[in-house]
Amino acid sequence: MKLNGPLTFVPILLLVLGTSALKLEEEEPRQKRLFSLFNVVRFRNEPCSGGRLDNIGTCMSSTECVSAGGNTIGNCAAGFGICCGFSIVGCGGTVTQNCTVIRNEGFPSPTTETDKTCTYNFNRIDSNICQMRLDFQPTTTLPLATLPDGQCGDTGAELRVGSGFSNNAAAFPPVICGQLTGQHLYFESGSTGNAGSLAISLGTTPGPRQYNIKVSYIPCDSPLRPPSGCTQYFTGLTGTVTSYNFAGGQFLGGHNYNNCIRQLEGFCSFSVAESAIVTPDPFDVSNANMIQDNCMKLSHVLIPSSVMIHDNDRMVIVIPSMRCGQNFGSVSGPDQRVPSSLPSLPNVPFAIGVRTLPAMLVGGVTGLGGFSLDYTQVPC
Numbered sequence: 169m170k171l172n173g174p175l176t177f178v179p180i181l182l183l184v185l186g187t188s189a190l191k192l193e194e195e196e197p198r199q200k201r202l203f204s205l206f207n208v209v210r211f212r213n214e215p216c217s218g219g220r221l222d223n224i225g226t227c228m229s230s231t232e233c234v235s236a237g238g239n240t241i242g243n244c245a246a247g248f249g250i251c252c253g254f255s256i257v258g259c260g261g262t263v264t265q266n267c268t269v270i271r272n273e274g275f276p277s278p279t280t281e282t283d284k285t286c287t288y289n290f291n292r293i294d295s296n297i298c299q300m301r302l303d304f305q306p307t308t309t310l311p312l313a314t315l316p317d318g319q320c321g322d323t324g325a326e327l328r329v330g331s332g333f334s335n336n337a338a339a340f341p342p343v344i345c346g347q348l349t350g351q352h353l354y355f356e357s358g359s360t361g362n363a364g365s366l367a368i369s370l371g372t373t374p375g376p377r378q379y380n381i382k383v384s385y386i387p388c389d390s391p392l393r394p395p396s397g398c399t400q401y402f403t404g405l406t407g408t409v410t411s412y413n414f415a416g417g418q419f420l421g422g423h424n425y426n427n428c429i430r431q432l433e434g435f436c437s438f439s440v441a442e443s444a445i446v447t448p449d450p451f452d453v454s455n456a457n458m459i460q461d462n463c464m465k466l467s468h469v470l471i472p473s474s475v476m477i478h479d480n481d482r483m484v485i486v487i488p489s490m491r492c493g494q495n496f497g498s499v500s501g502p503d504q505r506v507p508s509s510l511p512s513l514p515n516v517p518f519a520i521g522v523r524t525l526p527a528m529l530v531g532g533v534t535g536l537g538g539f540s541l542d543y544t545q546v547p548c
């Protein structure tokens with residue numbers, strides 16, 4: 169709890185007011201005095217919790233919450249404030265508060281609408297915003313196109329982000345769809361205009377269309393801010409990295425992004441292996457009938473592996489190593505089953521890259537489930 173100066177004086181003054189020495193005072197001025205005391209109470213508008221993990225709000229006075237159009241979802245600031253939650257329910261809108269949740273028309277039921285695009289703009293609420301983070305909460309699911317497998321957009325739905333950071337779609341995370349609950353996505357907010365936008369095209373493919381997405385503004389100096397170019401960011405000693413729509417059982421096509429891991433102090437590298445699950449298959453990233461002797465022309469994941477040190481300038485170059493096929497292994501190339509444990513390397517970015525062939529490319533991502541990989545940071 170962080171409160172500013174005036175509030176810390178409130179309990180002391182109340183105590184003084186409660187002593188018999190003040191009993192001689194008339195009721196009216198005393199009430200006035202109490203009233204004016206409470207008027208100077210201010211809260212830092214910090215994130216607070218409404219009890220459930222997916223229920224995040226901002227700490228405010230009840231007056232502030234009402235005038236900002238929020239709803240009470242709990243208490244904060246030791247009961248002096250209320251936890252004010254913001255949501256937009258419906259197709260499109262403007263986000264003006266941190267941690268606003270955007271939900272489809274009719275949520276928690278799926279929307280019955282199809283064939284339209286719902287656009288949400290994220291106002292730049294602060295000058296110190298560098299990135300935006302979207303958390304896909306229960307339940308976020310949008311149907312893929314029926315054909316080709318792994319295609320978002322087209323007749324399928326799609327979720328696409330943008331900002332003043334760039335006009336080039338390639339500067340942003342890939343377009344995603346499918347079952348996204350539990351996953352998240354970061355993108356750069358740029359320094360001008362809105363801090364970002366999210367366009368959700370509902371498509372026409374049959375299937376439930378539902379979304380419940382928490383929008384967070386990431387300050388430039390936030391420990392939650394990943395390095396540029398990281399679409400997912402994991403901060404634990406251990407964790408599980410899954411491809412988008414892994415729960416939906418279909419790898420998505422045309423992707424090129426990185427999953428980054430925040431390096432903990434005293435940890436120099438990380439090891440990564442297939443998650444210990446049998447169903448769905450934790451590593452299913454290229455078609456068996458397309459597997460040749462290298463991963464370059466197939467959908468694959470990238471892990472840091474070898475390092476070249478230039479003696480003259482001491483420059484360190486990390487060469488990522490590709491893994492593809494039906495098994496994730498310690499050796500580059502298809503189908504090496506031994507779980508990979510990476511050597512300790514200096515200055516290695518803790519990242520797992522993903523590159524997938526476009527769905528349109530015959531056999532590109534047909535019938536592939538994607539991956540679920542467990543990482544563990546390794547002490548120096």
Ligand SMILES: *[C@@H]1O[C@H](CO)[C@@H](O)[C@H](O)[C@H]1NC(C)=O
Binds near residue numbers: 215267386387
């Ligand atoms: C928005 O909320 C997140 C927590 O969900 C917090 O880390 C971040 O600092 C907040 N952003 C701003 C601009 O206050």
